[in-house]
Amino acid sequence: MHFPFLDNWRKPHPDAEGAAATDELSGDQTSAAQLLSECELLREQAGAAGVELDDTVESLSALDQLLPHWRDDPEVTPWLGADAGLYLGTVMVRSVPGARWVRWPDGQPVVRLPSGREVDVLAEGATWAETGSPELSQAYAEVSED
Numbered sequence: 001m002h003f004p005f006l007d008n009w010r011k012p013h014p015d016a017e018g019a020a021a022t023d024e025l026s027g028d029q030t031s032a033a034q035l036l037s038e039c040e041l042l043r044e045q046a047g048a049a050g051v052e053l054d055d056t057v058e059s060l061s062a063l064d065q066l067l068p069h070w071r072d073d074p075e076v077t078p079w080l081g082a083d084a085g086l087y088l089g090t091v092m093v094r095s096v097p098g099a100r101w102v103r104w105p106d107g108q109p110v111v112r113l114p115s116g117r118e119v120d121v122l123a124e125g126a127t128w129a130e131t132g133s134p135e136l137s138q139a140y141a142e143v144s145e146d
Contacts (some may be wrong), residue, residue: 027070039089042083064135085125088136115146
């Protein structure tokens, strides 16, 4: 599968470090959304627990109810956290009108809301995987009101 936006994904960006998101993933939102929604490890863990991830808000609540067996393996937790963040972002982009994937100058994907606020979904997912708080459904609820 070819994702055209990846051609420019890792090129150095002329903006200063720490600047706001600058690029809407080279304009190819469909390919970006498809790639960022894969979340293979999270889907595997959820499926093993009987939870279907259908990219809906309800599935975030179902994830919040999972027993966090992954915390027993310190190598899995960061990967699962990244997947959880990307999944949270996927749900936001698909259900909050006007929300879009963008990238920061360092290449990190974030979600830009219609208000202009940028949500670091990877940080949200990492915190959820490590501590369970805030819940993914709570993080979504906060941005859906924006």
